[in-house]
Amino acid sequence: xxxxxxxxxxxxxxxxxxxxxxxxxxxxxxxxxxxxxxxxxxxxxxxxxxxxxxxxxxxxxxxxxxxxxxxxxxxxxxxxxxxxxxxxxxxxxxxxxxxxxxxxxxxxxxxxxxxxxxxxx
Amino acid sequence: xxxxxxxxxxxxxxxxxxxxxxxxxxxxxxxxxxxxxxxxxxxxxxxxxxxxxxxxxxxxxxxxxxxxxxxxxxxxxxxxxxxxxxxxxxxxxxxxxxxxxxxxxxxxxxxxxxxxxxxxxxxxxxxxxxxxxxxxxxxxxxxxxxxxxxxxxxxxxxxxxxxxxxxxxxxxxxxxxxxxxxxxxxxxxxxxxxxxxxxxxxxxxxxxxxxxxxxxxxxxxxxxxxxxxxxxxxxxxxxxxxxxxxxxxxxxxxxxxxxxxxxxxxxxxxxxxxxxxxxxxxxxxxxxxxxxxxxxxx
Numbered sequence: 001x002x003x004x005x006x007x008x009x010x011x012x013x014x015x016x017x018x019x020x021x022x023x024x025x026x027x028x029x030x031x032x033x034x035x036x037x038x039x040x041x042x043x044x045x046x047x048x049x050x051x052x053x054x055x056x057x058x059x060x061x062x063x064x065x066x067x068x069x070x071x072x073x074x075x076x077x078x079x080x081x082x083x084x085x086x087x088x089x090x091x092x093x094x095x096x097x098x099x100x101x102x103x104x105x106x107x108x109x110x111x112x113x114x115x116x117x118x119x120x121x
Numbered sequence: 122x123x124x125x126x127x128x129x130x131x132x133x134x135x136x137x138x139x140x141x142x143x144x145x146x147x148x149x150x151x152x153x154x155x156x157x158x159x160x161x162x163x164x165x166x167x168x169x170x171x172x173x174x175x176x177x178x179x180x181x182x183x184x185x186x187x188x189x190x191x192x193x194x195x196x197x198x199x200x201x202x203x204x205x206x207x208x209x210x211x212x213x214x215x216x217x218x219x220x221x222x223x224x225x226x227x228x229x230x231x232x233x234x235x236x237x238x239x240x241x242x243x244x245x246x247x248x249x250x251x252x253x254x255x256x257x258x259x260x261x262x263x264x265x266x267x268x269x270x271x272x273x274x275x276x277x278x279x280x281x282x283x284x285x286x287x288x289x290x291x292x293x294x295x296x297x298x299x300x301x302x303x304x305x306x307x308x309x310x311x312x313x314x315x316x317x318x319x320x321x322x323x324x325x326x327x328x329x330x331x332x333x334x335x336x337x338x339x340x341x342x343x344x345x346x347x348x349x350x351x352x353x354x355x356x357x358x359x360x361x362x363x364x365x366x367x368x369x370x371x372x373x374x375x376x377x378x379x380x381x382x383x384x385x386x387x388x389x390x391x392x393x394x395x396x397x398x399x400x401x402x403x404x405x406x407x408x409x410x411x412x413x414x415x416x417x418x419x
Binding site: 064065067070 | 264265268269270271272273
């Protein structure tokens with residue numbers, strides 16, 4: 001079972017809104033919508049793991065941090081995201097990071113932790 | 122050893138007295154100078170300071186025999202009187218006057234001559250304290266709702282929380298007990314612990330502030346000269362442990378006060394194990410003359 005982390009993203013939210021509309025108009029069942037979301041989770045996780053190669057550096061000041069249930073949550077201020085090509089500056093960024101190697105429902109601890117970051121503004 | 126320098130004023134006065142112990146110079150290295158258990162620094166040969174120390178010890182006795190000490194000359198005969206008494210008593214008998222540097226002292230205090238203080242004050246670097254919040258806590262709630270908290274129950278059964286002012290870290294346990302580390306003073310440690318207690322209280326727990334206690338204090342300072350650690354471990358082997366292959370510092374376990382000092386070749390000293398600030402200061406004042414005796418001269 002993949003992380004449901006990516007549902008609260010622009011892409012994930014758009015999907016959820018569309019599914020809600022379809023449910024409203026009785027075109028699909030809520031059960032089907034749930035299956036769609038689960039498939040979305042799997043797809044987005046594998047896509048990010050296998051099809052994304054670029055690297056972004058970021059630097060900022062740490063406002064708060066939290067570690068609970070193996071999930072790190074950071075809030076940074078005055079952050080600069082640098083990619084080879086360009087630079088983006090932001091006042092506030094919240095980072096939610098889950099453990100890279102092990103999944104939600106597997107409780108064994110992983111040897112290497114490569115957190116996959118998903119950034120929300 | 123510097124002890125062999127004779128003291129003209131004493132000897133000048135000794136001759137008419139005739140009360141001096143025959144054949145036994147006052148500052149002979151053969152004297153039962155602490156039975157090897159007391160860390161003793163090299164004697165201060167400042168005759169005046171020794172005289173003052175003798176007087177101080179005599180005054181501490183506050184014995185009636187010493188009533189009405191006249192100034193100046195009158196003191197010297199008394200000094201000789203006490204010395205005669207102490208050198209003729211057997212070790213183990215309580216001498217009439219307090220133990221002078223010439224008698225076996227209780228082997229717990231490194232004796233210091235009456236020299237002026239070092240002028241160096243150790244700076245406190247870390248204070249560890251504990252407090253009982255007096256109620257059971259739900260660590261997961263605290264970790265989820267408080268800021269700057271870590272909770273990984275698989276690794277450690279406490280929430281690790283940090284605050285910026287005073288810059289400290291707290292370990293908060295589900296029993297309601299808390300450890301606060303990193304403060305630079307006793308007041309700051311107490312203030313930080315109160316701040317953590319307030320965080321927990323604001324999350325809805327009936328937190329109290331019971332039995333706040335400072336458990337450990339760490340201080341450090343610099344004597345500003347290099348030290349011969351090998352020499353120190355040879356003479357103070359009951360207190361020192363020095364394994365340069367293991368750790369570059371000499372570990373000196375002082376008995377009174379019960380403080381552990383890490384002494385480095387550079388002259389830097391770390392003092393730890395104190396429950397009160399005074400113990401750090403006292404330990405440093407005790408070790409400083411000893412370290413001066415092992416100053417590197419090259």
